[in-house]
Amino acid sequence: MDSQLLEEEFVKRVQSGAKIESNDWMPDGYRHLLIKLIHMHAVSEIMGVYPEKEWVPKAPNLRRKLALMAKVQDEMGHGQLLLRIVEDLAAPYGKGREELLDDLVEGKVKFHNVFHMEARTWADAGLIGWLIDGAAIINQASLLSTSYAPYARILKRICAEESFHMQHGENVILSIAMGTDKQRKMLQDSLNYWWYSLLFFFGPLETTPAAQKMLHYRIRTKTNEELRQKFLAKYVPRIWSLGLTIPDPTLHYDSKEERWYYTEPEWKTFQKIVSENKGPKSQERIALRRFAQDQHKWVRLAMTTEV
Template identity: 60%
Template sequence: MYNLVEHGIYTKEKPEEDQEKYKEFMARIEAGEKIEADDWMPDEYRQTLIKLISMHGISEIMGALPEKEWVPKAPTLKRKLGIMAKVQDEMGHGQLLLRVAEDLMAPYGKDRGDVMEDLLKGDLKFHNVFHMPTKTWADAGVIGWLVDGAAIISQTNMLDASYGPYQRALQRICAEEVFHAQHGEAIIMALAEGTEEQRKMLQDAVNRWWPALLMFFGPASAETTGSSKQEVTTKYRIRKSSNEELRQAFLDKYLPRVFALGLSVPDETVHYDKEQERWVYQQPDWNEFKNIINNKGPRSQERLRLREIAFKNNEWVREALAQPAIS
């Protein structure tokens, strides 16, 4: 977990004179008003947004790396162009989100460079799915179809977020993610309608990615991780639904589609309980989830190394941009 105390972004007890501001702030939240970057906000709200948006932005950037591996290996020129455009979009999403986070961090003298350094030091985590290997072309399809599909469900849950700059950024990001999901679905359909070898490759990819997809939304309860992040983000109307509600929405949408293609998931317990009106499934290994997000996943170190090389190689660009303009 990103440690804001160690990085100079810390919470002080709210002084008595801030209590009235806090009440006014919460009244605005409850009335559905949008909070802007230069508005007064409580430390807890600011820090929650910094954690959330920094992680989201870094995950978009790191999420481009698994698919980037398939740009030169995609089976046709059309597929190469499609996945290259998707990689460019994801990097753009990351830069947009880090700019939003940068405004929130400004009172603490921090910028997006600090966020990247925290990633490389292991203080800032990125999403569990982007630590995983992409072994075949079918993996690229699964990322576009199911991983981006899960991302759309998660992000549309915050499309009415109380923080205006994040909400507006999400509107653009979600619109582009719909195209990404369609791109992935096109790959999946081609493989599902292809040869027996292609169908087997697709099924193998679904089998490998299924545990990571279940982990995507995070544990169902705070007791699992000792974190109350869900409650805080709901209190401040940054998000609406819980982790488990989002996971069930994903299962509702995608399990029927998976089965309709003649595919299966590696979980014999999966079934729809009509009485509970929910999908029943086997919980993933949440200890493994913690290991993965702590950079102990299959491709964690390799992808962090790629990001470190890029960050260092482009240091001269950041220095040039920081120079005052010559009149």
């Protein structure tokens, strides 16, 4: 069968709901998209460790400290599970763990915009758990129906853990919201700082050619805007119920059109943060990753050498 026919056959299968396994035949385009998507997801989980990890030593009581340690460990674990999937997909190109992590240090793979930002206060640390993990669940739950079976299986576990994280974050935020004036001010300030990053998190309004291809291959089944609308529907009422002000006076729900209207984030500014690693904390955190990669070469060598 020529490759054109194989491709058509493949697309027909995935569009009718078939699931693809790692050793099934797949078009190169499909493989490339998967590698790009899951590699970015994996390194985002790992880079997501750093903003919260900074708050583990500062967590204000034993219960919070233990919970945050467990949460951050989960994120690292997600990174590990996802890297295993990318390793299988990238094996035909001779790429393994070391190369996939080197790509991060060398700026060849991007990670989510939110992890370029600074976690300035304990309220930021809580808000990351509540709203960023909340946003991530919406994104990842939509991928549960992905045509690539190994990814779907791992996502099932990730979503279950993320929902714990969201509850952990919500609990931290509730304590602050019910607290002193100083605490409430800290929380409002945190929401102001993160709001537009959260909107950007779901990606641009228009469906890019790559996104179009992912929909075509059933790697994804929802558009960015559909996911953002879900997020707004779920979290705006919760944010309001805490007495917080969302820093967007135009934000409102149009019940006729059944959609939320909002001020768009500054797409270009945020895009630059992601594509050029130019966020407030991008370089500092990449340097931590570089430390883990470079300073421990001797350890990895020792662990793999015959003695």
